[in-house]
Amino acid sequence: MHVVSVRTRLGRAALAACGASVLLAPSAGAAGAGTGPSGGARGEVVTVTTARVGAPGNAAVGVVPFTDAVYGSCADAPPGSAECLMVGGVDQPYEIGKFEVTVAQWVAFLNTVDRTGRDPHHLYDRTESSSAWPKYGPVDFSAAAADGHHYAVAFPQWADKPYGFADFLKAARFVNSLYNGRLIARESSTSGTFEYVTYRVELSPQTERGMYDLARPDATRARGAGFVVPSQDEWIKAAYYDPSGGGTHSYWKYPTNPGVFGDGDASAPAPTVLDPATGDVTNGTTQPLASFHATGLPAPSWCPGQVRPAVCATANPFGLDPVAYAAAYQGSLSTVGQARTTSPWGTLDQGGNAVEWTDTITAPPAGGDPARVWRREHGGVSNAGAYQMWPSAVGLQPQDNPFFSHTYPWLGFRVGVVGDSGPCKP
Numbered sequence: 001m002h003v004v005s006v007r008t009r010l011g012r013a014a015l016a017a018c019g020a021s022v023l024l025a026p027s028a029g030a031a032g033a034g035t036g037p038s039g040g041a042r043g044e045v046v047t048v049t050t051a052r053v054g055a056p057g058n059a060a061v062g063v064v065p066f067t068d069a070v071y072g073s074c075a076d077a078p079p080g081s082a083e084c085l086m087v088g089g090v091d092q093p094y095e096i097g098k099f100e101v102t103v104a105q106w107v108a109f110l111n112t113v114d115r116t117g118r119d120p121h122h123l124y125d126r127t128e129s130s131s132a133w134p135k136y137g138p139v140d141f142s143a144a145a146a147d148g149h150h151y152a153v154a155f156p157q158w159a160d161k162p163y164g165f166a167d168f169l170k171a172a173r174f175v176n177s178l179y180n181g182r183l184i185a186r187e188s189s190t191s192g193t194f195e196y197v198t199y200r201v202e203l204s205p206q207t208e209r210g211m212y213d214l215a216r217p218d219a220t221r222a223r224g225a226g227f228v229v230p231s232q233d234e235w236i237k238a239a240y241y242d243p244s245g246g247g248t249h250s251y252w253k254y255p256t257n258p259g260v261f262g263d264g265d266a267s268a269p270a271p272t273v274l275d276p277a278t279g280d281v282t283n284g285t286t287q288p289l290a291s292f293h294a295t296g297l298p299a300p301s302w303c304p305g306q307v308r309p310a311v312c313a314t315a316n317p318f319g320l321d322p323v324a325y326a327a328a329y330q331g332s333l334s335t336v337g338q339a340r341t342t343s344p345w346g347t348l349d350q351g352g353n354a355v356e357w358t359d360t361i362t363a364p365p366a367g368g369d370p371a372r373v374w375r376r377e378h379g380g381v382s383n384a385g386a387y388q389m390w391p392s393a394v395g396l397q398p399q400d401n402p403f404f405s406h407t408y409p410w411l412g413f414r415v416g417v418v419g420d421s422g423p424c425k426p
Contacts, residue, residue, distance in 0.1 A: 225419020331383025
């Protein structure tokens with residue numbers, strides 16, 4: 001997903017593919033202006049670019065969590081190892097976001113679904129502001145702003161960074177807003193062997209039902225077609241499964257390159273180097289490349305140029321002293337897509353940058369609260385090592401952990417599309 005790569009025209013053939021559910025919105029680019037089809041305030045418009053993932057019915061692969069191997073089946077895993085999981089097999093074609101959801105897209109969502117700034121669904125916390133957290137705060141809130149404008153990208157440099165304060169319920173509400181929104185345009189394109197679809201959608205203020213019925217704590221997909229939070233298998237297949245048979249058992253070790261299982265981080269991609277004032281990637285010609293904390297090197301990091309470096313290095317909302325703060329918070333999110341290295345299906349940043357939610361529900365870990373709903377995460381992170389980018393890095397968290405989502409600024413998501421009619425289905 002990429003908020004600045006907006007495509008405003010669509011051929012009649014592409015529109016026809018969506019059938020009667022397509023509505024063309026006059027002046028759709030003027031997000032937040034005018035009225036919607038039911039007379040309410042118009043939602044903001046976002047652009048979603050997805051990569052098509054084919055090879056339905058591909059074989060899954062066995063992984064033992066956070067170990068440097070994959071297996072043709074769990075019967076091949078070493079005796080006595082931790083629980084083995086079969087992952088990555090998906091029976092149907094689907095689409096997955098080319099990019100992570102950006103801060104600009106998240107702000108458009110906030111101003112659509114919380115026009116009055118009252119935040120009934122707890123979508124915002126002060127720790128996300130640039131005043132409370134100068135280095136990591138991407139979104140500012142103003143109670144005095146006009147309705148539909150209470151939220152703003154903190155600094156322009158944040159617009160195309162991943163939104164990093166997500167929990168699963170936030171991700172599901174974003175997807176419901178897309179699902180219930182008005183499809184303005186859909187366009188297919190190719191880049192080499194990769195196939196993409198770009199959607200322009202006027203967001204809906206309706207967040208509690210759609211693809212996920214959030215009246216149910218353990219909400220699963222309620223519809224067979226439309227926007228979704230990808231499942232763990234969908235996420236892993238898009239990141240690692242090579243339909244041409246590369247890698248081991250057709251799975252890469254990293255979403256950026258086949259690597260060599262068993263060699264630790266020796267075949268890991270190179271780490272990004274970021275412009276210290278913008279977070280843009282400055283070594284994009286070095287390939288393969290990902291935003292992660294490589295052994296022996298500083299984590300990729302930046303501070304908005306409008307903030308003094310000394311403030312970024314010390315100011316935090318938790319009262320940590322500078323030494324403790326420097327130790328606990330290393331690594332920054334980089335501009336989406338600028339690492340340039342694609343997965344086998346043409347996605348970007350599935351290796352490194354932000355850890356990402358999936359909608360896959362799992363049992364809690366030993367000692368975890370069984371009364372809470374736990375979901376899988378994946379993707380590596382800019383403040384962690386190469387092992388976080390392995391297929392076996394099948395992390396998990398409670399879907400609604402306020403403490404974690406407000407103190408951990410590297411947790412994001414991307415969207416997917418399932419079903420033959422996708423978002424075109426009424």
